[in-house]
Amino acid sequence: AWSIERPPGDTAGCTFCHTSSEERCSTCHQRHQFDPKVARRAEQCKTCHWGKDHRDWEAYDIGLHGVVYQVNKWKPEQFDFSKKLSDADYVGPTCQYCHVRGGHHNVQRFGTVYTSMGMSMADRGAPIWNEKRDRWVSVCDDCHSQRFAREQLQALDEAVKDAGLKYRETFKVAEDLLVDGVLDPMPKDLCPDWSGQHLWSLKIGAYHDGEAYGGKTGESGEFRMSNCTDVERLCLESVGHFQTYIYKGMAHGSWNDATYSDGSFGMDRWLVNVKQNASRARRLATLEKKVGITWQPEEFWKTGEWLDELTGPYIVKNHPGKTIFDLCPDPGWLDTHHAPAEEV
Secondary structure, three states, X not given: OOOOOOOHHHOHHHHHHHHHHOOOHHHHHOOOOXXXXXXXXXXXXXXXXXXXXXXXXXXXXXXXXXXXXXXXXXXXXXXOOOOOHHHOOOOOOOHHHHHOXXXXXXXHHHOOOOEHXXXXXXXXXXXXXXXXXXXXXXXXOOOOOHHHHHHHHHHHHHHHHHHHHHHXXXXXXXXXXXXXXXXXXXXXXXXXXXXXXXXXXXXXXXXXOOHHHOOOOOXXXXXXXXXXXXXXXXXXXXHHHHHHHHHXXXXXXXXXXXXXXXXXXXXXXXXXXXXXXXXXXXXXXXXXXXXXXXXXXXXXXXXOOOHHHOHHHHHHHHOOOXXXXXXOOOOHHHOXXXXXXXXX
């Protein structure tokens, strides 16, 4: 969504991985050096797997396993990359050792059990998740006991659960502002979102119970990370960046990421910022009402030289009455209204 809503020049970092590189052999094996020995090194993954909202490389690199790799990777007796992964005998795991287990190329098969990169909870009681847990333990017990591996997964659970508590509290403060009509600007006062609608961006994938969120019952909000209120942006960063740091950090043995590097400490800070913003907005609304001011949102929220280049305004101008879902005959993963979370 962050790429879809913006002009192409704004999102080179998105499109490089998600269009030109995704699902191609040469992404991992390198077009000009198609050598399995290269593809087996952890660094091969970091071109795409790093950054604010999918902090894989950073979490691995400064985690316990990554440090073992970095200090030993040039020693053939510790990491012999000439061997196939199924025969690998490493002193510590690489990305490939765990995620491309034994040479199996379906990386999702060894993803952990959380949905949306750790930004929401999965039902771990369902058989599908128990199967994934057992699969992960079968990787960890190459070097550790199964009890130790399950304890680490339990620690991951607890960290994600605590992060979810913080995010839900952050979200509730923002949602109350919207419902009470003191969020400035409201969705109707912004240029259209990337789908061509005026729905509240934080109601992603959830069904509305009324028009307070900007749409009809049954409509869902779409991601905004630009041209939205500071409160919405802080909420998005809290879950999309900091909660992801927690999840990725715990999953890769990087306690620094999970706590200090804008993980749990970052979520604390953004929760306070949202509360402070909400307090100021309510006090200002009270004063305006007392002195009889009817505030009108500034025009720069609706239009501008850069805003007019966004996808939403383009759809409204060129396809009036339509949304991106009407224009895409098979929206697939774009369809946040109906897309199921399927096992890969």
